Amino acid sequence: MKIDGKTIQWVAELSQLYLSAGEEAEMKRHLVAILDYMAILNELDLEDVEPTSHTLGYSNVMRDDIAKESFDVGIVEDLAPRWEKGHIVVPRVV
Amino acid sequence: MGLNECTVRELSGRLKRGEIATEDILEDITIALKADSESDEPINAYISFDPSLASSLVGETPEGVGKETLLCGVPVAVKDLINVSKTPTTCGSAMLKEYIAPYDATAVINMRRNGGIPAGKLNMDEFAMGSSNETSYFGAVRNPHDRAKIPGGSSGGAAAAVAANLAVCALGSDTGGSIRQPASMCGTFGIKPTYGRVSRYGLVAYASSFDQIGPITKCVADGALLLEAISGYDPRDSTSAKEKTAHFIQFVGKSIDGLRVGVPEEYFTEGLDEEVKNAVLRGIGLLEKAGAVVVRTSLKYTKYAIAAYYIIATAEASSNLARFDGIRYGTRVTDTNDLSRLYKENRSRGFGKEVKRRILLGTFALSSGYYDAYYLKAQKARTLIREDFTRAFRDVDLIVTPVSPVPAWDIGTFVDDPLQMYLSDVYTVPANLAGLPAASVPCGTTSGGLPVGIQLIADHFNEADIFRAAGVIEEELQ
Numbered sequence: 001m002k003i004d005g006k007t008i009q010w011v012a013e014l015s016q017l018y019l020s021a022g023e024e025a026e027m028k029r030h031l032v033a034i035l036d037y038m039a040i041l042n043e044l045d046l047e048d049v050e051p052t053s054h055t056l057g058y059s060n061v062m063r064d065d066i067a068k069e070s071f072d073v074g075i076v077e078d079l080a081p082r083w084e085k086g087h088i089v090v091p092r093v094v
Numbered sequence: 095m096g097l098n099e100c101t102v103r104e105l106s107g108r109l110k111r112g113e114i115a116t117e118d119i120l121e122d123i124t125i126a127l128k129a130d131s132e133s134d135e136p137i138n139a140y141i142s143f144d145p146s147l148a149s150s151l152v153g154e155t156p157e158g159v160g161k162e163t164l165l166c167g168v169p170v171a172v173k174d175l176i177n178v179s180k181t182p183t184t185c186g187s188a189m190l191k192e193y194i195a196p197y198d199a200t201a202v203i204n205m206r207r208n209g210g211i212p213a214g215k216l217n218m219d220e221f222a223m224g225s226s227n228e229t230s231y232f233g234a235v236r237n238p239h240d241r242a243k244i245p246g247g248s249s250g251g252a253a254a255a256v257a258a259n260l261a262v263c264a265l266g267s268d269t270g271g272s273i274r275q276p277a278s279m280c281g282t283f284g285i286k287p288t289y290g291r292v293s294r295y296g297l298v299a300y301a302s303s304f305d306q307i308g309p310i311t312k313c314v315a316d317g318a319l320l321l322e323a324i325s326g327y328d329p330r331d332s333t334s335a336k337e338k339t340a341h342f343i344q345f346v347g348k349s350i351d352g353l354r355v356g357v358p359e360e361y362f363t364e365g366l367d368e369e370v371k372n373a374v375l376r377g378i379g380l381l382e383k384a385g386a387v388v389v390r391t392s393l394k395y396t397k398y399a400i401a402a403y404y405i406i407a408t409a410e411a412s413s414n415l416a417r418f419d420g421i422r423y424g425t426r427v428t429d430t431n432d433l434s435r436l437y438k439e440n441r442s443r444g445f446g447k448e449v450k451r452r453i454l455l456g457t458f459a460l461s462s463g464y465y466d467a468y469y470l471k472a473q474k475a476r477t478l479i480r481e482d483f484t485r486a487f488r489d490v491d492l493i494v495t496p497v498s499p500v501p502a503w504d505i506g507t508f509v510d511d512p513l514q515m516y517l518s519d520v521y522t523v524p525a526n527l528a529g530l531p532a533a534s535v536p537c538g539t540t541s542g543g544l545p546v547g548i549q550l551i552a553d554h555f556n557e558a559d560i561f562r563a564a565g566v567i568e569e570e571l572q
Binding site: 011019053078091 | 289329332401404405416426433434438441470528554
């Protein structure tokens with residue numbers, strides 16, 4: 001698998017991660033080795049094989065939309081990084 | 095003998111008769127932990143342990159303690175990615191070092207109803223990503239049998255704590271072998287239940303289609319008790335199974351006469367350590383001696399399991415870990431007016447190297463232009479691996495293999511070679527890909543005194559046969 005610096009930077013951007021030059025070189029080296037190994041799957045004939053996402057074959061069942069008790073506001077307040085006048089304070093950019 | 099050295103069965107009887115209290119057990123665990131922390135090379139099994147908090151939980155579950163329940167007030171240490179209300183859940187990461195769980199995971203709720211008392215949060219690989227317990231923000235865990243060796247991972251803290259009598263029993267989680275591999279390397283019993291048997295609600299997600307909570311214990315009977323205590327359908331987990339929970343302990347000690355045991359040739363090839371192989375073959379011999387019918391079987395797609403697993407697991411991880419951005423979850427290390435910078439700064443400083451590597455790999459596998467070549471292909475390979483097992487279970491009741499190709503290795507060996515580390519999961523990931531129950535049972539030691547486990551894999555929801563066979567191996571080796 002050919003992975004260049006640009007590909008690593010693009011994937012880091014999608015992942016919302018900064019990588020230093022040293023990290024980028026190390027990640028590139030490791031990802032190339034790992035993806036080269038993954039090529040083993042190319043030996044398989046998967047043309048007529050269905051993908052598996054759940055091993056027991058369950059599918060989603062929607063429940064009725066019933067209001068239930070949720071967390072006490074005090075618990076939420078304790079968890080919030082900043083709390084003022086009954087509200088969670090987040091950075092302006094959000 | 096300290097109470098920390100006793101099994102769940104021994105302690106539950108004494109608790110029931112009122113001879114001891116939970117606090118007495120907690121005291122002995124505290125003494126053992128203090129002695130370990132003062133040693134030259136501490137095991138470092140816990141991230142947090144607060145005996146007074148554990149004691150306060152005894153009073154909150156009066157229906158379970160000292161009564162006719164499964165656990166009767168026995169303290170249970172919990173891997174630090176399973177929520178226990180009012181205690182930290184760090185996932186072994188700087189990202190969540192300040193996070194306090196606001197609720198109990200369903201497995202913990204069930205356990206408390208059955209008399210289990212959550213007591214301490216156990217060290218682990220960061221976000222359960224690792225096979226050696228070296229990626230924790232809180233430092234590596236040492237193997238109690240040789241402190242220079244790894245305990246296995248990612249539930250390394252759980253297995254090491256149980257093996258060193260720093261816990262009576264523990265809850266771990268298994269995504270690609272994270273209960274079975276450390277159990278094998280530390281010489282404890284550990285079982286990953288069928289996917290869906292135990293609710294994942296309150297378990298911080300790594301790879302949602304594989305993750306399962308399960309017990310790590312000193313003996314097979316304890317594993318049966320703890321698994322029953324945490325199991326059951328949960329409407330809050332959309333992948334929870336509506337299966338009845340059996341009284342698993344009834345199968346421990348049952349005859350295995352006529353049990354059909356399959357030995358897959360693909361698990362005994364190049365790369366398997368000779369001493370591990372001999373210990374596993376001896377375990378198979380014990381099953382045969384006890385009346386099992388041992389036959390050769392084939393799981394021909396085994397060699398594709400690592401590639402399929404690491405593509406799917408990292409893809410799911412890249413999605414699951416998107417929530418850790420310093421806004422919704424995670425420590426906020428910077429304030430800036432640039433939203434993208436805010437996310438990147440928080441995530442780059444909050445995650446360790448292995449987590450970043452898996453996020454990058456998973457993001458790549460899901461990205462435009464590569465989805466079909468990697469993710470879709472891996473999901474199709476998963477189908478072939480699942481069908482392999484379906485075919486095999488037409489002829490056998492149980493499949494028996496090694497857990498890890500090698501015994502515990504020196505700390506630091508594979509730190510700069512992630513692919514080699516991934517390849518060590520070769521015997522454990524197939525059961526996760528197929529959603530099958532699988533356990534590690536101690537079956538011997540190497541000449542260097544390192545434990546070796548034997549893996550027992552059963553068909554979906556057939557944990558009963560695992561407990562039957564595990565009980566026989568344990569009894570024969572005593």
